[in-house]
Amino acid sequence: MSTPQLPLALRAPADRIFDTFVGHPVPVGLLRALARGTSHDGAFVCGPQASGKSHLLLACVDDAARAGRRAAYVALAAARGRLRDLLAAQEGGDLVALDGVDAVAGERDDEVALFDFHNRARASGCALVYAARAAPAQLALVLPDLRSRLAQCTQLPLEVPDDALRRDVLRARAAWRGLAFDDAAFDFLLRRVDRDLVSLIDMLERLDRASLAAQRRITVPFLREVLAL
Incomplete structure (x- = not known):
């Protein structure tokens, strides 16, 4: 191929x-x-x-x-x-x-x-x-x-995604990566991190690596720890 x-x-x-x-x-x-x-x-x-x-x-x-x-x-x-x-x-x-x-x-x-x-x-x-x-x-x-x-x-x-679509995009990307995300963690991430979709997707890559290394589910405490929020 x-x-x-x-x-x-x-x-x-x-x-x-x-x-x-x-x-x-x-x-x-x-x-x-x-x-x-x-x-x-x-x-x-x-x-x-x-x-x-x-x-x-x-x-x-x-x-x-x-x-x-x-x-x-x-x-x-x-x-x-x-x-x-x-x-x-x-x-x-x-x-x-x-x-x-x-x-x-x-x-x-x-x-x-x-x-x-x-x-x-x-x-x-x-x-x-x-x-x-x-x-x-x-x-x-x-x-x-x-x-x-x-x-x-x-x-x-195309139009810039609104908050609901940003959430759907992040969910799709997280699912594709096999990331286990709590609903509360999604809400926390969207509230506390730059809402630019490119930045959020880059953040997923960082969280993917950190979650894999720590063998932990992505929760609000984990986000606070990794992102120093």
Whole structure:
């Protein structure tokens, strides 16, 4: 089975899969179809920070690779000013996930490179999944043709999770890791720790290691001890 290529990313976190994404089911269904080759439309995921964009793109690449397809994830922010060479390395793939279009907006050479790659990929049948903090119409792009191409993709808007959804996300991630969490511990964590979802998920990784080392269930006393709260 082929594995995802991850240029300009250290490693795809193992829990960035569709099964751990909690939110509106429509984006998952559409992206699964792209990942497995049952749809060839492009997709554009947009939403503010911590809304799950990168999670969905990494999950899409993971799902495609599990289906035996050639898939790649590209972090555009790390390629600003040299995007053409990086995209050339993705030629011939089945799916490419391009994260952070807003990071190269305004860089004309990068925009031209992305426009050219988009056209070649679509002509070859390669599925493209984009992500940015705003929809194409709101991005500070200098190339109208690129804006037009991106706007033709299926738009998948996301919103920042509210408190109830944050709890559901944490529960899903904890269950995936096999973490035993008391209900009171969930309430305590959401009240006392930064509510940014990315920070909370990073905290789960820390708690996972500490719980495994101590062979203890995650309770409020354990949280106080580990997090010094």
